Amino acid sequence: xxxxxxxxxxxxxxxxxxxxxxxxxxxxxxxxxxxxxxxxxxxxxxxxxxxxxxxxxxxxxxxxxxxxxxxxxxxxxxxxxxxxxxxxxxxxxxxxxxxxxxxxxxxxxxxxxxxxxxxxxxxxxxxxxxxxxxxxxxxxxxxxxxxxxxxxxxxxxxxxxxxxxxxxxxxxxxxxxxxxxxxxxxxxxxxxxxxxxxxxxxxxxxxxxxxxxxxxxxxxxxxxxxxxxxxxxxxxxxxxxxxxxxxxxxxxxxxxxxxxxxxxxxxxxxxxxxxxxxxxxxxxxxxxxxxxxxxxxxxxxxxxxxxxxxxxxxxxxxxxxxxxxxxxxxxxxxxxxx
Amino acid sequence: xxxxxxxxxxxxxxxxxxxxxxxxxxxxxxxxxxxxxxxxxxxxxxxxxxxxxxxxxxxxxxxxxxxxxxxxxxxxxxxxxxxxxxxxxxxxxxxxxxxxxxxxxxxxxxxxxxxxxxxxxxxxxxxxxxxxxxxxxxxxxxxxxxxxxxxxxxxxxxxxxxxxxxxxxxxxxxxxxxxxxxxxxxxxxxxxxxxxxxxxxxxxxxxxxxxxxxxxxxxxxxxxxxxxxxxxxxxxxxxxxxxxxxxxxxxxxxxxxxxxxxxxxxxxxxxxxxxxxxxxxxxxxxxxxxxxxxxxxxxxxxxxxxxxxxxxxxxxxxxxxxxxxxxxxxxxxxxxxxxxxxxxxxxxxxxxxxxxxxxxxxxxxxxxxxxxxxxxxxxxxxxxxxxxxxxxxxxxxxxxxxxxxxxxxx
Numbered sequence: 001x002x003x004x005x006x007x008x009x010x011x012x013x014x015x016x017x018x019x020x021x022x023x024x025x026x027x028x029x030x031x032x033x034x035x036x037x038x039x040x041x042x043x044x045x046x047x048x049x050x051x052x053x054x055x056x057x058x059x060x061x062x063x064x065x066x067x068x069x070x071x072x073x074x075x076x077x078x079x080x081x082x083x084x085x086x087x088x089x090x091x092x093x094x095x096x097x098x099x100x101x102x103x104x105x106x107x108x109x110x111x112x113x114x115x116x117x118x119x120x121x122x123x124x125x126x127x128x129x130x131x132x133x134x135x136x137x138x139x140x141x142x143x144x145x146x147x148x149x150x151x152x153x154x155x156x157x158x159x160x161x162x163x164x165x166x167x168x169x170x171x172x173x174x175x176x177x178x179x180x181x182x183x184x185x186x187x188x189x190x191x192x193x194x195x196x197x198x199x200x201x202x203x204x205x206x207x208x209x210x211x212x213x214x215x216x217x218x219x220x221x222x223x224x225x226x227x228x229x230x231x232x233x234x235x236x237x238x239x240x241x242x243x244x245x246x247x248x249x250x251x252x253x254x255x256x257x258x259x260x261x262x263x264x265x266x267x268x269x270x271x272x273x274x275x276x277x278x279x280x281x282x283x284x285x286x287x288x289x290x291x292x293x294x295x296x297x298x299x300x301x302x303x304x305x306x307x308x309x310x311x312x313x314x315x316x317x318x319x320x321x322x323x324x325x326x327x328x329x330x331x332x333x334x335x336x337x338x
Numbered sequence: 339x340x341x342x343x344x345x346x347x348x349x350x351x352x353x354x355x356x357x358x359x360x361x362x363x364x365x366x367x368x369x370x371x372x373x374x375x376x377x378x379x380x381x382x383x384x385x386x387x388x389x390x391x392x393x394x395x396x397x398x399x400x401x402x403x404x405x406x407x408x409x410x411x412x413x414x415x416x417x418x419x420x421x422x423x424x425x426x427x428x429x430x431x432x433x434x435x436x437x438x439x440x441x442x443x444x445x446x447x448x449x450x451x452x453x454x455x456x457x458x459x460x461x462x463x464x465x466x467x468x469x470x471x472x473x474x475x476x477x478x479x480x481x482x483x484x485x486x487x488x489x490x491x492x493x494x495x496x497x498x499x500x501x502x503x504x505x506x507x508x509x510x511x512x513x514x515x516x517x518x519x520x521x522x523x524x525x526x527x528x529x530x531x532x533x534x535x536x537x538x539x540x541x542x543x544x545x546x547x548x549x550x551x552x553x554x555x556x557x558x559x560x561x562x563x564x565x566x567x568x569x570x571x572x573x574x575x576x577x578x579x580x581x582x583x584x585x586x587x588x589x590x591x592x593x594x595x596x597x598x599x600x601x602x603x604x605x606x607x608x609x610x611x612x613x614x615x616x617x618x619x620x621x622x623x624x625x626x627x628x629x630x631x632x633x634x635x636x637x638x639x640x641x642x643x644x645x646x647x648x649x650x651x652x653x654x655x656x657x658x659x660x661x662x663x664x665x666x667x668x669x670x671x672x673x674x675x676x677x678x679x680x681x682x683x684x685x686x687x688x689x690x691x692x693x694x695x696x697x698x699x700x701x702x703x704x705x706x707x708x709x710x711x712x713x714x715x716x717x718x719x720x721x722x723x724x725x726x727x728x729x730x731x732x733x734x735x736x737x738x739x740x741x742x743x744x745x746x747x748x
Contacts, residue, residue: 051538059560061561062564065565066531097524103502108510109516142732254737254738257738
């Protein structure tokens with residue numbers, strides 16, 4: 001089985017879908033001839049032709065709006081927004097149109113599109129190359145929102161997204177493109193080739209939506225994380241020696257409530273970790289679900305380790321990014337007797 | 339030392355406000371039949387003048403004139419007349435139904451009936467319109483059941499959209515009528531995407547986008563233009579300039595700064611400006627654009643010059659912002675009267691037959707209305723199930739919606 005980076009896995013997923021279904025169309029800024037600024041669509045135009053994979057004008061609303069029209073026609077567009085930070089001009093099309101088309105037309109028209117967006121920080125990306133806007137999608141009825149944390153999931157989840165009949169927001173933590181970053185920016189990043197979740201099967205397979213994955217079993221505290229924060233939490237558990245159960249949420253909507261509640265009922269403690277800003281972030285929903293469904297099992301208040309409620313800074317990258325020290329400190333704190 | 343300059347913000351104002359005498363004297367109306375008809379494969383560059391002219395076919399005496407005439411036989415023109423009369427009678431009836439509290443909301447297309455009806459007559463089955471809320475003529479002229487429209491307006495138990503949508507936000511894939519959204523401009527770029535899909539799939543179907551004068555200021559108008567031009571999409575981009583966006587005159591969207599049609603020129607899109615109250619002219623221009631798209635020559639932009647004769651909606655009162663009777667001064671007249679005059683001049687129609695047709699259309703609408711009301715109205719009679727709210731948000735109902743449905747006791 002080949003070992004792949006996230007980039008290769010994402011490219012391979014699109015290749016598999018384009019090969020098996022001529023309705024799958026890939027487009028966005030720089031995704032055609034050049035193969036994408038992150039190389040995620042490299043070679044697709046050469047292999048499938050300009051009518052299946054092409055460059056577009058710099059117009060996010062146009063990219064998503066035309067994709068909706070194509071979906072209504074019967075194609076399956078998989079489009080790219082170059083950075084999640086630049087999705088805002090497309091927000092009207094995503095929220096008002098893609099998300100509601102099936103419902104408002106009583107299934108007369110549907111929007112089976114996938115919108116890929118590189119997301120997250122930890123790369124000195126500053127304000128507009130680091131944001132994590134997942135809460136803005138998770139809040140929207142009719143959208144599915146997913147975020148993989150490794151190459152195996154990246155491929156299987158992208159295939160599942162492209163094959164899904166609902167609009168899917170597929171967020172790619174760009175910090176994980178080349179290796180499993182754990183927040184230890186002082187150390188060299190290990191490449192995916194050293195990681196078993198980089199074993200990516202050839203051909204078609206799916207990682208179905210709505211299922212979380214337990215990355216580390218533990219008895220002391222449940223950590224709910226996704227994207228880059230999964231790797232941060234694993235390192236924090238190792239460094240603190242706290243027997244944390246680390247759950248990779250993977251699918252924000254629909255969310256795997258059973259896996260979450262089963263774990264929190266077992267550990268009695270819960271920490272939610274995400275890069276996104278805190279107030280009204282997706283963590284608030286996770287905490288509310290845990291409070292509602294696991295209240296009588298809790299031995300400590302559910303807590304959040306998140307980005308601060310500020311724009312993403314440049315120079316203060318590692319003060320902002322919730323690294324293993326901050327997550328580890330939260331683990332220790334939540335284990336203290338009340 | 340130069341004198342210090344300060345600026346004054348320019349805010350355009352219409353020529354007339356309530357209390358003023360309506361005045362369209364500055365509005366230049368070319369004579370019917372004077373505009374040239376270029377070949378459909380003409381370069382956009384060679385027809386710039388058409389974006390600043392107004393293509394007109396029907397003269398004041400009802401004669402069809404010039405190179406754009408004769409795209410319809412009498413039978414088709416008679417159907418056009420009846421379609422427009424049906425739209426107007428339907429609108430009047432539904433306006434009354436709203437006043438009677440049978441529905442919450444309605445929007446008429448009074449004075450704009452020719453545009454949708456004549457355009458639709460140029461399309462083929464399988465082509466797809468991406469309409470706004472004021473193109474009910476597209477449905478009516480394809481003989482979409484009026485009963486279904488009323489069921490939707492009443493949000494009753496037979497509503498094809500199960501009570502989920504505001505009245506008049508119709509949807510019918512079968513009739514080539516894309517689901518209407520409340521968000522302006524969004525469908526304009528979706529139409530381009532649908533047309534691109536047709537080209538990607540190697541199909542021969544075309545798409546038509548629709549937008550009003552006010553909504554051309556939305557960013558998606560620009561998105562649609564650049565994508566349509568870049569990818570040479572088989573799409574017709576229709577701007578219905580009815581002079582008013584609720585209370586805002588078209589000058590706020592800069593309609594007469596260079597005409598709305600002229601917006602297409604910067605993208606290299608052939609752009610035409612047509613008398614929107616002239617059924618024959620609208621049909622001729624639509625047919626030209628359809629032929630052009632069918633030949634794979636790409637997009638066409640059409641501005642229909644018309645006038646919103648009625649209130650914006652049942653929630654609007656135009657006497658608060660424009661002169662009373664302004665519609666009566668509108669120099670392009672009334673589309674139904676003009677086509678009627680034409681058909682009478684042709685000797686295929688007369689006042690008696692017109693009055694009879696009017697009575698038949700009205701009584702048929704009343705009959706259908708009774709049928710619709712038997713399925714319920716907004717506040718009376720059978721309703722869509724509350725359970726239905728939770729359906730079709732996704733292809734399958736996810737577990738969190740099942741939980742919420744149970745919480746609601748449904």
